[in-house]
Amino acid sequence: MTRSYSALSLFKEGLAGQTGWKPAWRSPEAKPAYDAIVIGGGGHGLATAYYLAKNHNITRVAVLEKGWIGGGNTGRNTTVVRSNYYYPESVALYGLAHRLYEGLSKDLNYNVMLSQRGMVNLCHSTGEMEIGARTVNAMQINGIDAELLSPDDVRRVAPIYNFSADARFPVFGGIWQGRAGTARHDAVAWGYARAASRLGVDIIQNCEITDFIIEGGRCRGVQTSRGAIRADRIGMAVAGHSSVLAAKAGFRLPINSYALQACVSEPVKPILDTVVLSPGTGVYVSQSDKGEIVIGGGLDRIPSYAQRGNLPTLETVIAGVLEMFPIFGQLKLMRQWAGIVDVVPDSSPIIGESPLPGLFLNCGWGTGGFKAIPAGGTLLAQLLASGKHNDISRPFDLDRFASGRLIDEAAGSGIAH
Amino acid sequence: MQLFPCPFCGPRDETEFHYGGDAGNARPDGTEVPTERWAEYLYLRSNPKGSAREVWVHMTCSEFFVMERDTVTHKVLSSTALGGEHAA
Numbered sequence A: 001m002t003r004s005y006s007a008l009s010l011f012k013e014g015l016a017g018q019t020g021w022k023p024a025w026r027s028p029e030a031k032p033a034y035d036a037i038v039i040g041g042g043g044h045g046l047a048t049a050y051y052l053a054k055n056h057n058i059t060r061v062a063v064l065e066k067g068w069i070g071g072g073n074t075g076r077n078t079t080v081v082r083s084n085y086y087y088p089e090s091v092a093l094y095g096l097a098h099r100l101y102e103g104l105s106k107d108l109n110y111n112v113m114l115s116q117r118g119m120v121n122l123c124h125s126t127g128e129m130e131i132g133a134r135t136v137n138a139m140q141i142n143g144i145d146a147e148l149l150s151p152d153d154v155r156r157v158a159p160i161y162n163f164s165a166d167a168r169f170p171v172f173g174g175i176w177q178g179r180a181g182t183a184r185h186d187a188v189a190w191g192y193a194r195a196a197s198r199l200g201v202d203i204i205q206n207c208e209i210t211d212f213i214i215e216g217g218r219c220r221g222v223q224t225s226r227g228a229i230r231a232d233r234i235g236m237a238v239a240g241h242s243s244v245l246a247a248k249a250g251f252r253l254p255i256n257s258y259a260l261q262a263c264v265s266e267p268v269k270p271i272l273d274t275v276v277l278s279p280g281t282g283v284y285v286s287q288s289d290k291g292e293i294v295i296g297g298g299l300d301r302i303p304s305y306a307q308r309g310n311l312p313t314l315e316t317v318i319a320g321v322l323e324m325f326p327i328f329g330q331l332k333l334m335r336q337w338a339g340i341v342d343v344v345p346d347s348s349p350i351i352g353e354s355p356l357p358g359l360f361l362n363c364g365w366g367t368g369g370f371k372a373i374p375a376g377g378t379l380l381a382q383l384l385a386s387g388k389h390n391d392i393s394r395p396f397d398l399d400r401f402a403s404g405r406l407i408d409e410a411a412g413s414g415i416a417h
Numbered sequence B: 001m002q003l004f005p006c007p008f009c010g011p012r013d014e015t016e017f018h019y020g021g022d023a024g025n026a027r028p029d030g031t032e033v034p035t036e037r038w039a040e041y042l043y044l045r046s047n048p049k050g051s052a053r054e055v056w057v058h059m060t061c062s063e064f065f066v067m068e069r070d071t072v073t074h075k076v077l078s079s080t081a082l083g084g085e086h087a088a
Helices: A007-015 A043-056 A088-102 A104-108 A126-141 A151-157 A185-198 A239-249 A311-324 A326-330 A370-386 B035-043
Strands: A036-039 A061-064 A119-123 A147-149 A173-177 A202-204 A209-215 A218-224 A227-230 A233-236 A256-267 A275-278 A283-287 A292-303 A333-343 A350-353 A359-363 B003-006 B010-013 B017-022 B051-058 B063-070 B076-081
Touching: A036 A043, A036 A218, A036 A370, A043 A061, A043 A185, A043 A359, A043 A370, A061 A185, A088 A104, A088 A370, A104 A185, A119 A126, A119 A151, A126 A147, A126 A173, A147 A151, A151 A173, A185 A202, A185 A370, A209 A239, A218 A233, A233 A370, A239 A256, A239 A333, A239 A359, A256 A311, A275 A311, A283 A311, A292 A311, A292 A333, A292 B017, A311 A326, A350 A370, A359 A370, B003 B051, B003 B063, B003 B076
Parallel strands: A036 A061, A036 A233, A061 A202, A119 A275, A233 A359
Antiparallel strands: A119 A173, A147 A173, A209 A218, A218 A227, A256 A292, A256 A333, A275 A283, A283 A292, A350 A359, B003 B010, B017 B051, B051 B063, B063 B076
């Protein structure tokens, strides 16, 4: 039986005709009770289960997923990993995720294909350059790698950008994070699932939550399409559907759900070896390892739970891409899709206990949940294990909306909210 | 491209409209409003999956109105001029 991935196991399986590989994670029946339940089998939910087992030695854990793992936003994003945020609270959060991503393939014994190809946020005017310098300073003070690029530097990292004299969005420079890049999004979900399963976590797919079991004012379990499952500690990491579950639990959240769409072109030869974001066009672009040009933009214009984008936003995004890279005008679009994201007024996530004791939240990542998966998992796991915040998650508690201590990262998130 | 029905101008292109929040989210009145009530008014949202009653503005005529809409199918169920108390 081949359980661990290595050059040696690959070689041995080659000799054995690839017959010894086992499924990457177990698919057991749900038990009636667990020490902890994690609702949502996306990146954040699977990471939470993994860190509960690994960091806190709590292995009687169930991950309940209504569809299939990684079938929601984890499989619907643009795979960018970065930590170029402005406020110290955000830097601590996304910096933690970024550091964990750097060691994730080794930690999980699963290649998540992290590719630190660097990312540039372009500046299109002298005013934007001043803001850029301020952002770079803030990042450096907070211990994050950052560099202010000149127009020549930008020409070096993205030579195919539209540098012509009549460009609508001329380049005055840019904010560079060299450690930023991309990771294989499905591999992140599968890697966490496999590692969590090996530590004893039960991953239950096709298991939808229909109600919460509330006794004595506390959350004691969930009713599911596969029967009642009880636990005294329940974490919820369901992104765009957080409001739907909150309504079942009897409270509301400061969240509006929107579709965020993206698209990819047909694969072409390597032409762009970095991630380029333009605030002017509201569009960001990278090239996948397969050669597709991966294109992301702003939120759709109307609150929505439909997992498909709408045409006006797609037109804006494509117009922006062609403004940035006229050479892409010949590309054919291969696929377009959307995920439902949970947008919070200050564009920062919500991590903490919900108004229903025993039920903990990991939501509100909006347009940027993928890059934060290892941190979201670590912090929700700690909350579930101890019931207490650590210093990194404390500022992101739900109580900030009553206290007014908002962390307004609309700029750091990079796209319009 | 979807058409939204402005109660004043009739069916128009969706890009002419801007979302304005939950219908019926009335501003707290008086001087003794607790902090939690302000937070609720300012930030908490129903965000329903399915039928939703929302305030929208038709930017070209500047009129606010209430649109009832399915947030999954995007089908518009009704569109009426804004009454008192944000048409609760």
